[in-house]
Amino acid sequence: MLAVIGFSYTGMGLGGMFLGAGKLGPGLATVLANAQPLFAAVLSFFIVREVVTGRVFIGLLIGFIGVVVLAMPEMEFGNARFSGAVYVLGGAIGTAIGNVLLKYQAGSDDIYWSMGIQLVIGSLFLGIASASLGEPMEIDWTWSFTTAIFVLAIPATALMVVLWYALLASAPLNSLNSFTFLTPVFGLVIGMLLFGETFNTVEMIGIGITIVGLIIVVKAPRKQRSAQSLGRKRGV
Template identity: 40%
Template sequence: MGFWGMFYAGSLLSPGLATVITNTQPLIASLLGWYFLSERPSKNSMIGIGLGFIGIFIISSGSITLNNPNMVQGILFVLIAAIGIAVSNILLKRIANKVDIYNAMGLQLCIGAIPLGALNLYQGNILSLQLTLDYILILSVLTLFGTALPFVLWFWLLRRAPLFKLNVFSFLTPVFGLLIGYIYFFELLSPIQWLGIFITGIAIFMVGRSNEAIEISS
């Protein structure tokens, strides 16, 4: 659900609006974690999570486009992605100390590929696929370093800290995107974007410094 909603919505929404809605995921996961994981974020943590979302909204505000005939459909798919990722994080946290890390991640990716592959066959896009060298290399990098490795590291971290504390770092994804563009591609950032980066950094600091007990396991 997460991957399908994210990639499909990318063709329907402006990047700014998609980024803002996608980053409702830490908020959704925090609410679900309160009920299903008995995680009780402090007041400072909740303020920090809210500030992080505000920072992302500020960062993305310049690229939000509302005059889009596909906006409602795109928002729906992004929400599906955010909810799917939030639910999966809750489930992963529940089994983090009970199963082998590679079994959990490997089986998750393999089983998740089945409905995605079926959708691809149903839509008839498989015949248009061109296996060029560039495509295979890009897909390999995305598979190994963009999916498999982060999933394993994420599962490893879930054994050691509350979900809401880890999830707040997902706000850094658009921040890193801006900073990489600034450093390596000499893209100029507006004062509003710098403000959003600053607020996001404060939010992560607030959540990280909150006094909830960290869960340590062997």
């Protein structure tokens, strides 16, 4: 199970997003990447038997529409390459599969050991893929590059995955996944605070729509029947 999670969540997810984002405009890449909660909502019903109520699905859809509105000023359909779109969509699907499998596995083993193993497996897959594609292996270890790698590897990836796995053990996947729609919102806020960027009218509307969708999901009554809970009822 950890091998599949490492391949899908870390390998496909992170690899697809990284490769695709460099070939697409930031707006279109953001929209395609944030289709992940919708993919996960469908998969979670079949794999972990998590019931997706109409209200939750509507909230997810509204949140996705908010992300589309947010990304509209940055969309460049004419310059987008097909391969980039395939990479990003593949990354979104891989992340969705990984999230559903993490939900299935959550609470059954040690958090740190499990997440460490799947990250190593995912990194091995990415390393093999990089070597097979003939990517250059030379690295210029500057202070700025080393700092960026540390931040991306420890707080932005390892710590995030551990916290996410812990949350999945106690909350429905689709409710948690709705918060991923806030990623572009936080990006805009950080840009405003650190770089003096300002919000335009379209971005404000997108933020508002995203928050409305998130509120709908969070306030929706919880109705969950997962494979884990069914197993516990049967004494498994």
